[in-house]
Amino acid sequence: MNMSKASFCAAKSKLLNAMMLAALAAPGMAMAEEASPFSANVGFTTDYIFRGISQTSGNPAVQGGIDYAHASGLYAGVWGSNISWISDFNAGVSSSLELDTYFGFRNSLADDFSYDIGFIRYNYPASNYAAGATKADTDEIYGALGFKWITAKYSYGLGKFLTVPGAAGTSYIEVNASVPLGDTGITLGAHAGKQTYKGTAADALALAGTSATYSDYKLSIAKDMNGYVVSLAASDTNASGFYTTPAGKDLGRSTVTLSVTHAF
Numbered sequence: 001m002n003m004s005k006a007s008f009c010a011a012k013s014k015l016l017n018a019m020m021l022a023a024l025a026a027p028g029m030a031m032a033e034e035a036s037p038f039s040a041n042v043g044f045t046t047d048y049i050f051r052g053i054s055q056t057s058g059n060p061a062v063q064g065g066i067d068y069a070h071a072s073g074l075y076a077g078v079w080g081s082n083i084s085w086i087s088d089f090n091a092g093v094s095s096s097l098e099l100d101t102y103f104g105f106r107n108s109l110a111d112d113f114s115y116d117i118g119f120i121r122y123n124y125p126a127s128n129y130a131a132g133a134t135k136a137d138t139d140e141i142y143g144a145l146g147f148k149w150i151t152a153k154y155s156y157g158l159g160k161f162l163t164v165p166g167a168a169g170t171s172y173i174e175v176n177a178s179v180p181l182g183d184t185g186i187t188l189g190a191h192a193g194k195q196t197y198k199g200t201a202a203d204a205l206a207l208a209g210t211s212a213t214y215s216d217y218k219l220s221i222a223k224d225m226n227g228y229v230v231s232l233a234a235s236d237t238n239a240s241g242f243y244t245t246p247a248g249k250d251l252g253r254s255t256v257t258l259s260v261t262h263a264f
Contacts, residue, residue: 040066043261048081051172051195052216052237054251055083055098065100073107075118086124086136086163088245095126095136104142114146116153122162134165150177161197164212169198189220189233205242214239214252229261 041064047054048061055061065079079100086095104118124136138161144153157170164170174193181188197205197212205211220233237243239252 037069037071038066039069039263040064041261041263043259045257045259047255047257048083049218049233049235049255049257051174051193052214052218052235052252053085053239053243054253054255055081055085057084057088057245057249057251058255059084073105074103075106076103077101083124085245085251086126088247088249089163090130090133091246092128092130093126093133094128095124097125099123099125112148114151116142116144116146118142120155134160134163136163138162149179150175152176157198164197164199164201166201167197167199170202171196171198185224187222187224189218189222191218191220191235192216210240210242212240212242214243216252227262227264229263231259231261233257233259 043063045061045063047058048056048063061081061083063079063081065077067075067077069075079102081098082096083098084096087093100120100122102118102120104116106114106116106118108114118141120140120142122136122138122140126135129135139158140155141158142153142155144151146152152175153173155172157167159168161167161170172193172195174191177188177190179188180186192215194215195213202212214237216235216237216239218233218235220231222229222231234254234256236254237252239250243252244250
């Protein structure tokens with residue numbers, strides 16, 4: 001089995017810590033093992049909803065990711081999920097994976113205030129694109145400001161956006177609330193967002209009497225069960241027919257999803 005340089009260094013560090021603990025074992029002496037900066041998560045959902053729009057045409061998804069977080073606030077990670085929307089809209093295109101890569105910096109400003117700035121690339125490995133077709137890979141920068149249990153976030157597209165060409169300036173603004181109910185392990189959530197498309201393609205859609213711009217909303221309740229977070233969420237949008245597949249599937253319809261996530 002191959003081991004990456006980062007994994008090898010982490011294993012070596014743990015071994016050294018264990019040796020030092022053994023050498024220093026004596027009454028009144030102790031040394032705490034340093035926490036790893038790496039974490040991972042895996043999950044299952046009955047429908048992968050991204051900004052109110054189903055990415056799997058109402059079908060289940062398996063998801064997971066790996067993150068690195070430095071004590072300074074720097075972080076980076078990768079996250080993936082199965083999808084179907086590209087193939088649903090483009091017959092003959094084979095694309096069933098979303099693989100996101102991101103990095104950024106987050107920290108606190110003062111008591112109860114926090115901020116987060118970063119970059120994310122949505123990668124969609126695919127084959128059999130028609131000649132001249134716009135691939136779905138998308139780049140965004142983002143910034144967020146939080147106060148206690150509420151966060152506002154703004155994301156800005158840097159070019160083509162999810163198969164829409166000439167869409168630089170396309171943006172998504174959202175407000176999220178996450179309220180824990182004491183020591184019950186239950187968290188209530190609320191979300192509102194607006195996806196606004198810009199550029200020549202958006203102008204052409206407007207002239208055709210439709211639009212890719214829409215708003216979305218979500219209410220959720222989550223329960224932590226010994227490290228497994230079970231969440232039930234209801235979401236809805238005012239998305240137009242632009243988000244209806246050739247087979248007549250409305251990806252922006254109101255829906256309820258159940259998900260289970262485990263972090264380790």
